[in-house]
Amino acid sequence: MEKMHNFVFELSLTYLRMLSMRLIVFLRNWALPVSILSGIIGYFCYVNMTVFDFTRPWINGVVSVLQPALIFCMLFITFCKVSPHELRPHKWQAWLLVTQLLLCGTLVAALCCMHDMKWRIIMECALLCLICPTATAGAVVTTKLGGDAAAITTYTIIINVAVALIGPMVIPVIHPQDGVSFVSAFLAIMHKVFPILICPLLLAWFVRYFVPTICRYLACHADLAFYLWTVSLAIAIAVSCKVIVHSNVSVFYMSAIAIATLICCIIQFVMGKLIGNGYGMRLEAGQSLGQKNTVFIIWLGYTFFTPITATAGGFYSIWHNLVNSYQLYKYRSTGNPDKRHSVIKKHMR
Numbered sequence: 090m091e092k093m094h095n096f097v098f099e100l101s102l103t104y105l106r107m108l109s110m111r112l113i114v115f116l117r118n119w120a121l122p123v124s125i126l127s128g129i130i131g132y133f134c135y136v137n138m139t140v141f142d143f144t145r146p147w148i149n150g151v152v153s154v155l156q157p158a159l160i161f162c163m164l165f166i167t168f169c170k171v172s173p174h175e176l177r178p179h180k181w182q183a184w185l186l187v188t189q190l191l192l193c194g195t196l197v198a199a200l201c202c203m204h205d206m207k208w209r210i211i212m213e214c215a216l217l218c219l220i221c222p223t224a225t226a227g228a229v230v231t232t233k234l235g236g237d238a239a240a241i242t243t244y245t246i247i248i249n250v251a252v253a254l255i256g257p258m259v260i261p262v263i264h265p266q267d268g269v270s271f272v273s274a275f276l277a278i279m280h281k282v283f284p285i286l287i288c289p290l291l292l293a294w295f296v297r298y299f300v301p302t303i304c305r306y307l308a309c310h311a312d313l314a315f316y317l318w319t320v321s322l323a324i325a326i327a328v329s330c331k332v333i334v335h336s337n338v339s340v341f342y343m344s345a346i347a348i349a350t351l352i353c354c355i356i357q358f359v360m361g362k363l364i365g366n367g368y369g370m371r372l373e374a375g376q377s378l379g380q381k382n383t384v385f386i387i388w389l390g391y392t393f394f395t396p397i398t399a400t401a402g403g404f405y406s407i408w409h410n411l412v413n414s415y416q417l418y419k420y421r422s423t424g425n426p427d428k429r430h431s432v433i434k435k436h437m438r
Contacts (some may be wrong), residue, residue: 095139106253111242119414120302120315120316120319120408120417121319121322121414121417122415123319123413124319124320124322124323124326124410125322125323125326125407125410125411125414126322127323127326127328128322128324128325128327128329128330129326129327129330131323131327132326132330133329133330135327137427140168152324152328154166154250155320155324156324156325156328156384157284157285157336158326159317159318159321160225160226160285160321161285161288161289161319162289162314162317163226163229163313163314163317163321164226164228164229164285164286164289164290164293164314165289165292165293165307165317165319165394166307166313166314166317167228167229167232167238167314168228168242168290168292168293168294168303169178169293169297169303169304169307170232170238170298171228171238171239171242171290171293172239172297173294175239176226176239176243176246177243178243178244178247179240179243179368180368180372181364181367181368181370182240182243182244182247182377183376184337184364184386185244185361185364185365185374186244186247186248186251186375188360188364188378189219189220189248189251189357190251190255191224191354192219192357193216193219193220193255193259194217196212196215196216197216197259197262197263198202199212200212200213200216200263201262201263210342210395210397210398211342211345211349212349212385213263213264213392213394213395213398214349214350214390214397214398214400215349215350215353215393215401216286217386217389217390217398217402218349218350218353218354218381218386218402219353219357219407220247220252220255220256220382220400221252221382221383221385221389221405222249222251222252222381222382222385223241223244223245223248223249223376223377223378223380223382224280224380224381224382224383225245225285225286225382226318226321226322226380227241227245227376227377227380228241228242228245228412229314229318230315230316230318230376230380231372231373231376232314232315233315233417233420234272234376234416234417235372236372236376236418237370237373240370240373240377241373241376242290244373244377245286245377246286248377249282249283249286249404252278252282253275253278253279253282253283254275256274256275256278256389257270257271257272257273257274257275257278258271260274260394261274262392264393264394271343274393277392281385281388282382282385283419286427288364322410325384325406326406326407326410326425327389328384328403329383329387329402329403329404329406329407330349330403331406332387332396332399332400333400333403335367336396336397336399336400338397338400342397343400345399346400346401346404347404349401350401350404350405351404351408353405354379354405354408354409354412357378357379357381358375358378358379358409358412359375360378361374361375361376361377361378362374362375364378365377366406372416376433379409379412380409380413381405381409383402383403383405383406383409384402385402386399386401386402386405387399387402387403388402389402390402
């Protein structure tokens with residue numbers, strides 16, 4: 090009888106181990122969709138459960154500290170793999186910059202001629218998606234997809250500088266506000282973006298040269314940055330849900346904004362891949378142009394435009410992460426098709 094009990098116990102233990110391993114593999118393979126669903130479900134559970142009432146006065150403060158801290162940590166880990174000598178500008182990055190500026194310039198010209206406020210707001214949402222710099226997590230996702238983190242990091246720095254210079258010129262023209270000048274807008278954008286982008290880069294380089302053991306250890310565990318990103322993504326999706334739910338916009342308006350942001354997402358990913366294809370950087374260029382800093386879109390909408398336009402960041406966050414989820418699925422199934430396609434095309438020429 091005792092042997093039977095031991096056998097049943099060992100069998101149950103083995104089954105639990107197998108089940109836990111399958112669960113871990115599933116979560117690893119479908120981290121982004123699980124993170125998106127966790128953010129959506131988590132938000133609606135939080136706002137509808139009275140047990141969390143005592144946390145509501147300070148939850149916004151916690152999120153405002155926790156999210157930048159997670160982004161800082163994941164960028165620091167990723168940048169430990171990036172040598173300063175690898176951050177060199179390339180021709181394809183110049184073409185990406187020109188493309189992004191032309192897309193923004195076209196919409197700015199259209200907005201200057203448009204006086205219908207209903208469609209104007211939808212176009213402002215599209216402009217926010219186009220003018221927004223590359224996501225700080227772009228290097229993390231690119232690394233996970235087998236791409237060159239240094240290449241997308243270089244473009245991320247370039248486009249952030251460009252947005253900090255061009256944004257303050259464009260914003261007062263299309264959406265004038267009292268007290269908003271070039272200098273004030275420039276300083277606000279710099280204060281929002283650069284501490285999270287530049288500080289982890291400088292810290293990673295300091296560790297690389299003065300504490301190389303830590304740098305090597307973190308470089309060997311770069312996947313940790315991706316899992317930190319999934320936690321940060323769940324928080325970002327929850328914040329996006331809050332923005333969308335509290336926007337008080339009609340279903341038609343909300344649907345139009347969702348479609349406009351989806352179109353912007355598809356156009357930027359496709360154009361990025363087309364530009365990078367000839368340089369063997371199809372993946373990196375696609376991520377550089379298509380993956381956006383959606384928290385920045387939300388902040389830009391609230392700060393310089395209207396609360397309605399902030400919903401663009403919420404929708405774009407969902408779209409570009411669905412694209413990333415699909416790309417991760419393809420990468421698991423077939424390796425890196427983007428990279429392989431770029432190299433074959435290049436050799437054919």
